[in-house]
Each structure stands twice: as C-alpha cells, then as structure tokens.
Amino acid sequence: MEHELPVGVALPDEAKAVLVGTVAFMTTMRPDGHMSTNPVAVVYDGTHIRVSTVTSRRKYRNLQHDDRVTLCIVDPDNLNRYVEIRGRAVIEADADRSFINGIAKRYMGVDTYPFDRAGDDRVTISVIAEQVSCPRVPLSDAPPYRER
Secondary structure, eight states, X not given: OOSOOOOOSOOOHHHHHHTSSOEEEEEEEOTTSOXXXXXXXXXXXXXXXXXXXXXXXXXXXXXXXXXXXXXXXXXXXXXXXXXXXXXXXXXXXXXXXXXXXXXXXXXXXXXXXXXOOTTOOEEEEEEEEEEEEOOOOTTTTSOTTSOO
C-alpha cells in the first residue's frame, strides 16, 4: 500500500465472525442511477474489507464514477446471519498481483490466479465502512432449513 487508508466505522464482533472466508454481494451505482450487484470474494484484514477486480469490469467503472458501495455478506453456514456494510471504495493498483494471488492461494490453493486474460489490469478495492448493520434475525440461532 502506498498510503494509509482511512479506518472507517469499527465492525462489531458479530459482523467480523461472518467475514471469515466468504463471498459477498457488492452493490455499486451505475452512471445511469441504477444499481449493479455482483458476487465477489472478500478478504477482511482486521481493518478493511478488500476485493479484487480488473479495470474492464463494470464495478470498477461504476466506482470511478461514484465511490459509494454496499457489501452484503451472508454466513454460508447460516443464511439468517448476515452483515451489511455501506461505505466508500478506495481503489489501488495491484500491478504485482500480490493481492489477487493471495486470494487464489486462500480460496483455490494455487500460487497464481489463473483466470486473468492478457492485458487485464488488476486493482484492489478497499471498503471504508460508514455504516454497519448486523441485525439479529429471528431463528438466526436455529434456522428452520438446517438439518438437525
């Protein structure tokens, strides 16, 4: 990282528990005012939630236009537990691909992310939390769909 990122709102412990090794749904604002939502792999480093993308993707272009972002992360083992984080995105180059390769190692067990095409420019999106919602949903401790 070339500069220090703002910290943003602290995440409550129940939110941090949902952020371990999971996928989020990221919503960005399109220039035409409509929202765009996509699943993304997230990494929580203890302060920021980070996402990798390439500059040819819509989410990157949307964030260039409007840095507002929302992440909704659902606990894969309990769909009644989730955290919603609203904030601002800070985009930084991942020219050496260290961030995306770290994600590949963590999620896929490989040293190098294998799906980029020639000429893809990688960036890291860090979410600076402004609002965090981690509601207590009825039946969150005993979801009715879970096998007993």
